[in-house]
Amino acid sequence: MTNFAPHLIALPDLFNRGRPDDHPVARDGQRLIVWRDFSVRVSRLAATLRQHPEKRWLLTSDDPLDFTAELFALLLAGKQAVIPPNTRPGTLDALAAAFDARLDTLTVDNASLTSPLAAIDPHRAIIDLYTSGSTGEHKRVRKTLAQFDAEVAVLESLWGEKIGAAAILATAPHQHIYGLLFRVFWPLASGRVFDAVTCAHPDMLEERLAVFGRAALISSPAQLTRLPDLLPLAALQPKPVAVFSSGGPLPGSAARALADGLGEAPIEVFGSTETGGVAWRQQVGADGDLWTPFLCHTVSASDTGALTLRSPFLADDAPWEMDDGIALQADGRFRLLGRLDRIVKIEEKRLSLPDMESRLLAHGWVDSSAAVALNGRRQSIGAVVVLNAQGKAALQASGKRAVAQTLRTHLANHFDAVLLPRHWRFPDQLPTNERGKVAAAALAALFDLPDVVPEPALLPEVTAVNFAGGNRNHVVLDLHVTSDIAHFAGHFPGAALLPGVVQVDWAVFFARRHLALTGHFSALENLKFLGVILPGTKLQLSLTWDAARQRLEFAYATPQRKYSTGRILFGGAA
């Protein structure tokens, strides 16, 4: 194989600057595709596209190399790329107004027609991605090539040296932002070879690693958590030079198993379609669960405790609020505290629960419905459906399995197979909690399956919020520290107790939510842990904000005893 040194070319200049004719771009099976083949193909396709008046083109190719060539041909021809969230018929119907033509129906002119390989205007080259918004509609996320280019430069500065001239292998799909950045744009811009197949199965991975010799792996928790069961990692030769994971946090146990087998824990990247990459971590050591923001970002917590970001990967300089709760540390790193809305991830695929509920409601048998994420042997969706008279008749006539199958087929028009409910309940009414709301815990309780445990909670249950006498600087919360809190696991073997660091995180989180907190976390004072907080404890968290001195006093206590007290100092105005 040709030797080369990675050399970053800005994405907009990739084609006008070009690379040597024999520079390897991708490998398809055993065959190497070199720059000359690739650029001629892109140029031909761009020339064909220029003959069509349509502006916005739907891009759905399953083949990473075809997809890449088509994407750049579109941008070179001055067109827009529209990349759907999935290719389910219902999804494409819903997006029908978002594109003018489809690339998969284009006949490429094989005449000697070529298009000049000019620079691409990075701010006018538009790529539309879609994700699930909280309203249930497919939400368009418009990106420019400039945004992707900024992120590629950051990836190269963080990990370019580490992976050197390694090729890029992937189990993650190229159509979503993570795959698009890590396995398409990054290798193309840096001159690394990317694999033109997606390793759907670990056995393929072993074979592709052998073909490439030196390779970095672009993967995700769904694959990586199962990898130690599917491949003898310790004996694997050659091993990947680095493993990247994104789409959701990797469980600590999986990170350790991979570190044991491969010599190093995966590099995890936290981000979203809207923001691109936000932060990264490698789960090593005691504070390995903390995320480090990319250097070019400013991360803060909003007054509801949500991660707020300013970033060059965003369309403008305005702060962007995510729906993830965070606990910021004094050094700028943060711990994720879970989603603040009803969007869940099932094996990395993002799902708006209200979206699924409204799709269920559209079926002629459904009176009302609720969906809940279940975390059992695998992550899955449970559907709770109240059937109308027609639905009940169908249930009577053909049974639960048949009714569930019909509703599943109805949903399959709109959702990826991984997101379709695997567990169904048909009660006479939806379960509600004491406040009359349909609560996730009550829904999950309907699924008393042997292996299913509800999603581990990251925050305690808040049963009351009291402001004393209209004073907006002092609040007392009644908390129930339920036994399913994830932080109990691993602290400490044989004796589950709530770690002090989590108590501090929670104090800051709830203070941001209920009090007019300003500034960023700078120091801790007078910290006293007087008693251990065990699973199931009900207690009060008292928070007092001294705005003038930017100090937060907290106390965890019951009328009978104090558990912990302390003072948290804040600095700056951010």
Added chain:
Amino acid sequence: MDMLKQEIKRLIIDALDLEDTQPEDIADDIPLFGDGGFGLDSIDALELGIALRKKYKVQLEANDAGNREHFRSVNSLAQLVKAQTQAV
């Protein structure tokens, strides 16, 4: 062979935690994956690979097309298991 198919159906139900499903709900030749078939997904394919490996020490192929063929139906899985357990 029928015993083996029955055993594989039970393995599918148990390993994938399929609700309200009995072995007789899975026809021998129904496509296990994809539209219009039994409706298993990509995560099921991984989990099924783990279960087959644990129970029958089955080795899968390094190419996707070959595996897709093996995982097509209960019939093809039974052939795969039979071929590999006889070879040992």
